[in-house]
Amino acid sequence: MFSKTVLLFATSCLVAQITWGQVDKKKALFVIVDGISADVIEKIAKPNLDAIAKEGGYARAYVGGQKGTYSQTPTISAVGYNSLLTGTWVNKHNVWDNSIKAPNYHYWTIFRLFETQYPHKKTAGFSTWLDNRTKLVGEGLAATGHLRLDYSFDGFELDTINFPHDAEREYIHKIDEKVVNEAAAYIRQEGPDLSWVYLEYTDDMGHKYGDSEQFHRAIRIMDDQIGRLWKAVKERQKTFGEDWQVFITTDHGRSADMGKNHGGQSDRERSTWIVTNAKALNPYFRKALPGVVDIMPTMARHLNVSIPKEQAFEIDGIPLTGKLSITDPTARKEAGKIALTWKAADPEGAVKIWLTTTNQFEEGGRDLYMLMDEVPAKTEKAVLDVSKLPTGFYKIVLEGRYNNLGRWIVE
DSSP: OHHHHHHHHHHHHHHHHHHHHHHHTEEEEEEEEOSOOHHHHTTSOOHHHHHHHHHSEEEEEEOSSSTTSTTOOOOOHHHHHHHHHHSOOHHHHOOOSTTOOOOOTTSOOHHHHHHHHOTTSOEEEEESOTHIIIIIIOTTOGGGTSOOOSEEEOOGGGOTTTSOOOTTOHHHHHHHHHHHHHHHHHHHHHOOSEEEEEEOHHHHHHHHHSSSHHHHHHHHHHHHHHHHHHHHHHHHHHHHOOEEEEEEEOSOOOOSSSSSOOOSOOHHHHEEEEEEOOSSBOHHHHHSOOBGGGHHHHHHHHTTOOOOHHHHTTOOOOOSBSOOSEEEEEEEEETTEEEEEEEESSSSSEEEEEEESOOGGGGTOOOOOEEEEEEEGGGOEEEEEOTTSOSSEEEEEEEOSSOEEEEEEEO
16 A cells, blocks of 8 residues: 555656646747838848748738727837737837836736746846836836846946947947847757847847848848847757747838838838747738737747736737637727627637726726626627716727737727
8 A cells, every 4th residue: 555655656746747847848039129120021031030930930910009099009119029028008018118217017027927927937138228127027126026037138238338339330239249149158058938139230220221231231130140049949949858939020110211210100110020930820820910919928828827817808919829719809889889899710619798997907906897798709799788887988808718809998
């Protein structure tokens, strides 16, 4: 009896070790290369990005939220970074420009979600702009629960001795090189579980020269840098059998005239792209137009991050891999009724429709959601009678089996 018990215990421990080992092998790396519209990246030779896309895929994407609505989001760098980090548009994360005056840390970044659930795992950031860590991720701030990355490599733009600032912005190229080389070495040696690399030089050349050979050269340089990161990832995969999910994207496009500017809502400024090696890319990635907000929930799904329901209801993005229930929501109010539509990615199952007339979440509070209806996903529509509810603001969440969709109505 004793020997059987010992054997059973030992077997249980072995199964647990195997299970944890499998989970621990899941890694995610995302890279933001600044300011490259989709039309440009598609015409430049980029062998390393193409090699990654061959294992997963390439898609045109967008930034800027829903144009002309409550979620319209400036096509500005830090704004785009935070939309990726939080999976939300500017009406929630509250980063309106590069000054980053008052981020709303109630909308958690992927780093905070990951560190909270897996404090023993490694996170890392490599950046040509210090504010990415100190302001957007909010490292060490009380408002982020004193979040800390396990390793960071940034701030060199403040070092004017080793990187004297020149008018041609070549010092940014040198910093990008330093950042990439350190990131590749760290990935190769340490294999962080979740890491972010940010490179700036392409946007600098876009601002200075617009659509030009200088800009195109910067993109080719960037592709070579991506190649170094990809080589390190491939070595980790081969040596340790790790399951790496890699995303490379950009934060905004360029102005339609000469390509020197951005920030507005023209098609070209909103037009971005995503390159990934991710497996099981779904039809939403392949056939629709994904947004920058979709990357965060995709990485969360890959890393087995469980997002609490109240936070999940706030995320604007949906996973680009695996099964989805519903996509493409619309919400319109008229004469005391709200008409909802969606597309059924999976005709089976039901959609629960939740509604609240408050937005306490943005201040750290809780919203009381009412279950307004539950309908088959395949109906792709519903009508809610809100004639007896307060007017002015409605926050609606469509809850499917595999994903949620949210929309606001602001009167």
